[in-house]
Amino acid sequence: MNNSNILHNDILKILKKSSKVLLTTHTNPDGDAIGSALALYHYLILNNIPTQIVISDDVPRNLQFLPDSKLVESYNPNRHNSYIKSTDTIVFLDLNEISRTRLLAPILEQSNAFKIVIDHHTNPKDFANLLYSDTECSSTGELIYRLISADDDFKITQNIAECIYVAIMTDTGSFRFPRTTSEVHRIIANLIDAGADPYKIYDFVHNQNPLKIIRLLGIALSKMQIHFNGKVCIMTISKEDFASTGTNYRDTEFFVERTLSIEGVEIGILLTEVFERGEFKISLRSKGEIYVNSLANAMGGGGHLNAAGATIKSTSLDSALQSLINQLKIKYN
């Protein structure tokens, strides 16, 4: 038995001994966050382990088709604090530091429950009792697949297959990103055999946009700027752009990928004005050996080698753009 099998069995043993489990994930949850949480939720419920998923935000609209997505609860101290205080195991999914749970962070920090992290982001912080981290892995969904597959008595259900499929599909950019290994495709084949429908799932996740989001994308595409001799593309979205289209920063999830579709561009950036909180969100993408996680770290964020992000404070979009360009000069000149 190799090391990861021992780890899988340890995690399964701890979960099965738990009287109450809390699952949580990062703020602004994506398909990997929600898919992983729901997949593990279904597994635990089928094993008769009382489980709740509590997160800082709502489930994004394009993930609400997932089985039992309504059971993912947005944190409300009055509704959830007593459950959180009485839970004996907390599983943090798809995050490498506790602050990524945003509103939940203070109460989770205080909790004496056994803490497990299952994640694939670089530089995991040491805040849990048990860390299952594989930074080479496509997605947290892939880790959940490995974990559940280590339970010989359990057969992956259609619900679980759909949730893990969404997790892997979204974190690999629909099977295009560098971590799309043959193993990922073997797992995907097993998920399809277990009932996940690739056509249906892609359609729900990517082809059900309200027109206003595509209008916003049009504005963002038309304002793209090229810097550093064509190597860096920056897309900016102002609060006026959101207001004129009736959208908000959470409607931009897949926009940044478009920046890398331009010939010669190695780094693509989306800078958005998050007007509710006076912050600016920076999403970074890069190609091949050009890495952006250290750039994100320099701005107080983090992520993966080729996909990372940060949130900065600034007085205006122009000054946020300027400090971003200054950071780029430091890193890449």
Ligand SMILES: [Mn+2]
């Ligand atoms: Mn992920």
